[in-house]
Amino acid sequence: MSATTDSFNVEHSYQQLPASLFTHCQPTPVAAPEWLAFNQPLADELGLPSTYHASDAGLQLFAGNALADWCKPLAQAYAGHQFANYVPRLGDGRALLLAEVINPQGQRYDLQLKGAGPTPFSRGGDGRSPLGPVMREYLLSEAMHALGVPTTRALAAVSSGEIVLRDESLPGAILTRVAKSHIRIGTFQYVASLADQAQLTEFADYAIARHYPHCSKQPQPYRALLEAVIAAQAATVAHWMSLGFIHGVMNTDNMSISGETIDYGPCAFMEAYDEKTVFSAIDRRGRYAYCNQPPIALWNLTRFAEALLPLLHHAQSEAIALATVALDKFSTVYDAAYRQRMMAKLGITQAEKEDEQLIGSLLLLMQQQRVDFTLFFRQLSQENCAAAADLCSNSADWKSWYANWQSCLSRQAITNEQRVIAMQQVNPALIPRNHLVQQAITQATQQGDLSLFNQLQQAWLQPFVDKPAYQVFSHPATAEQQVNRTFCGT
Structure with a gap:
């Protein structure tokens, strides 16, 4: 059953924070909106009133033309390191947070319009x-969800009936994004830059209550917050790596403290394995290449730790020491998560130390x-692995690796x-291949x-299921x- 408007539970807790962290702003109406997509299962999960389900009222709402009375739009402020260059004031330049939805299970989600017109940021x-970017984010974020990766979701996409000028004239569109929150590492950087410890404390307490309530019960809650975000990001990036996903623009303002994958700009999935693969047209030096994602995640988390230093200890030297200990745990958490996922991809449930070399030797062979x-x-997940062997041009290398794998x-x-079943549950038959998205x-x-x-x-709703109708997409x-090149929408 879809929720009625009366029972729809929304809040606006972000607006209870200091006014320096956001700006009230209305969306700019568009000329002639039309539906591109509406995510009915997600709408049901959120308890969204049926009034807005693929209806004219929903179209006008998600186009920003006629907001419901439960919407109180705002643009969030944040800073960020963009390709390692610090920008002290970024913020939502084309996005508006409409409301926080409390679903029937009591879970809180942001409802945000993306592409809704200019803001003060x-x-x-x-x-x-x-x-194009709206379609890419809709397809990629929902595919990532189906793959089991922590991610923002896409509730709706509408065309605007207007032209957007970039390098060329393009049709415009608006995405409705759902997230556990839009609090970024860059948000903490912005709050810290205000040099108001009371405000930083209030914001950190808000983040803890919203995402990591167990931290409030720890002797050092802000250190616990740092450790929780480190663990969440390490697990998410390990999941990316196990699927060949390349985010493309891992700036600190594009990294969520919840651990959700956010901001699907120039992202893509790798096909032929190459650890240095880059898709983003703006990543000219390969800073965010596939192999760099784990160290960049740690670099970003170090910036998060810097923002939290005033809360970790009143003496900066001691605060730095505490942050360093927490950051040192990233590699341990990441390595364990990555190893577990890659071993599962190989059907190995009980790995011994010598078995771990199977991962490195296989990736070298694939490279x-x-x-x-x-x-x-x-x-490799089939009963007979002959088809996997056929993908390898050097049969001697394949046979050597295969013998070691079989021994394990x-x-x-x-x-x-049982191995086949288990492997097929973690090795997808379908991913969002870049040429299909572009097509x-x-x-x-x-x-x-x-x-x-x-x-x-x-097709991408069930990526682990072989369906003849969708075989062409594999x-x-x-x-x-x-x-080989993808582009942001800004």
Whole structure:
């Protein structure tokens, strides 16, 4: 049952924080909104009133044309390191937080319009989004959710009926994003920059209450907060790495303290394995390459720790020492999470120390032979691994690795049938391959054709299930189909 408007539970707790952390701002109406997508299962999960379910009232709400009385839009302030360069005031330049929804299970979520027009943080920009980035975020965030990765979600997408000017004229669109919150590492950097310890304490207490309430019961709650965020980010990035996902723009303002993947700009999934893969057109030096994601996550978390220093100890030297101890745990947490996921991908439930070399030797083999990351692991998950062998051009290297793998599997306390089932539950048959995403965007942008966009939405709902109807979406891009550059929507 969908919720009625009367029973819809919304709050605006962020507005109880100091006024320096946000600005009230109304969306700019658009000319002729039309539905692109509406996420009915997510709407039901949120308890969204049926009034707004793929209806005209919903269209006007999610276009920013006619807000409901429970909406109190604001733009959040934050700072951030962008490609290691600190910008003291960024903020929501094209996004507005409408409300915080408390779903029937008591879980709190932000409801945010993205691309709803200029805000005081737009820095001369138009506050709009082209159609392509909205489609990419809708497809990618929902696919990531289906893959089990902590992520923001997409509730709705509407076209604006207006043109957005970037390097060319593009149709505009607006995304409705759902998140546990939009509190970023950059948000803490901004609060810390105000040099008001009472305000920093209030904000940290708010973050703890919202995301990590167990920290409030610890002898040192702010140190516990730092450790909790470190653990959450380490686990999320390990999950990315196990799937070949490349975020593309891991600036500190694009890293959520909840551990959710946020801001799907120039992101993409790797096909042929290469640890130095970069997709983002603005990442010219490879700062956010696939292999750099774990160390960059630690770099970002170090900036988070710096923001918390005044709360960790009144003596800066002692505060730095406490932060350093917490940050030193990142590698341990990340390595354990990554190892666990990669061992599961290989069907290894009881790993011994010598078994861990299977991961490194396999990745080296895949790197040297340009093996498709997703397809290889899925083929390895079959009863017969002949198809995986066919992906390797050097049969001698494959046979050597395969013999070691089989030796390890022989020591596992599971049957081959159990191994296959377990591996297929962690090695997806389908991922959002970049050429498919781009093809859907091109068809919608140039022809107004949403058929592929709709197909991909459905296909990626069950990425671990082999379905003949969607088998064509499991194939890597041909040389002609490859899309090696992705772009932000700003």
